[in-house]
Amino acid sequence: QKEVEQDPGPLSVPEGAIVSLNCTYSNSAFQYFMWYRQYSRKGPELLMYTYSSGNKEDGRFTAQVDKSSKYISLFIRDSQPSDSATYLCAMSEGGSGYSTLTFGKGTMLLVSP
Amino acid sequence: DAGITQSPRHKVTETGTPVTLRCHQTENHRYMYWYRQDPGHGLRLIHYSYGVKDTDKGEVSDGYSVSRSKTEDFLLTLESATSSQTSVYFCAISWDRADGYTFGSGTRLTVV
Numbered sequence: 001q002k003e004v005e006q007d008p009g010p011l012s013v014p015e016g017a018i019v020s021l022n023c024t025y026s027n028s029a030f031q032y033f034m035w036y037r038q039y040s041r042k043g044p045e046l047l048m049y050t051y052s053s054g055n056k057e058d059g060r061f062t063a064q065v066d067k068s069s070k071y072i073s074l075f076i077r078d079s080q081p082s083d084s085a086t087y088l089c090a091m092s093e094g095g096s097g098y099s100t101l102t103f104g105k106g107t108m109l110l111v112s113p
Numbered sequence: 114d115a116g117i118t119q120s121p122r123h124k125v126t127e128t129g130t131p132v133t134l135r136c137h138q139t140e141n142h143r144y145m146y147w148y149r150q151d152p153g154h155g156l157r158l159i160h161y162s163y164g165v166k167d168t169d170k171g172e173v174s175d176g177y178s179v180s181r182s183k184t185e186d187f188l189l190t191l192e193s194a195t196s197s198q199t200s201v202y203f204c205a206i207s208w209d210r211a212d213g214y215t216f217g218s219g220t221r222l223t224v225v
Contacts, residue, residue: 032211043203043216044156088156094211100146100171101214105155 003027006104015113019076023089023104030091033065035074038086079111116140119204119217126224132191134220136204144207145187149200162187194224
């Protein structure tokens, strides 16, 4: 079983739709959870950063972490064609030791006008 | 991306030749990383650095070496390039180990 699972998509939605992107993971030691957005031929950019369980909202974006289910989500409200990109989840253990980020493989999102 | 630059942006090289990719940051971040990104595999960590002259291997380090002689520069060397190393290479930086990473724009490497 891979550590982080993410549906590759593509996920196609019309403009204005609510989008739900998800990742599941197996490592219960993960404490820091992130979402990155990557446009074609560009580097990933950090979109959302959360620690432990709960919700975090930033404009049209909401990140949700459910550690009991080992499941994280990114919701995009009022989706725009400019949201068309690949979204990668990432997580790390933190703690006293050093751990690097573990990335999902990304979900491609296509928002049509 | 502001504060982190990768060079070259594109490179075509022949099998068996050594290749060095450069990552330069102006953010004074302690941590630096090299990833490769391939279809079906996502981002895979090659090597990372947690300080000057302090480096460690990632999950796909075979055939790669790194050096960090200054805080701002992290070099990735393909000792003898192979076609399987054709990929997009990303450098990333972070202030602390639990922070989000800032990625560079990538180097597209083709080994023929």
